[in-house]
Amino acid sequence: MGVMSVRLNDETTAQLDALAKATGRTRSFLAGQVIDDYLAREVWQIAEIEQAIEEADAGDFLSSDEMSNLFEKLGTAKEGN
Template sequence: MSVVSVRLPDDIEQKLAALAEATGRTKSWHAGQAVSDYLDRELWQVAEIQQAIEEADAGDFASDEEVAAKMRKWGARAD
């Protein structure tokens, strides 16, 4: 397991310490969990954006009729 040093503002460290005490987990565990959750979310978003760019580059767009039908289905005007 790797060790990483991170500088945190005092208020964030205090929240982290309070959470650790309330849950019986270490600050390191919570920090590691927070980083893991953040990375999962960000990597998912980057992958989705890359996929959308590839689809756009391939010309894979919804037609005007498909968009209008979806808008009507949602109850929105499709002007």
């Protein structure tokens, strides 16, 4: 397990202290959880973007008719109406 120092502004420190007290967890634990959650979300988002770029590069798009059918199925108004 790695150890690192982080500088936080006073408001963030106060919020972290309050949350630690309310949850019975340490500031270190909560900060680690926040970093883990952030990294997981960012890794997921980057993977989704990369997949979308691959699909776009491959020309993997819906036709106009397929898009219209999807809008009808979802009950969504067509753009411009």
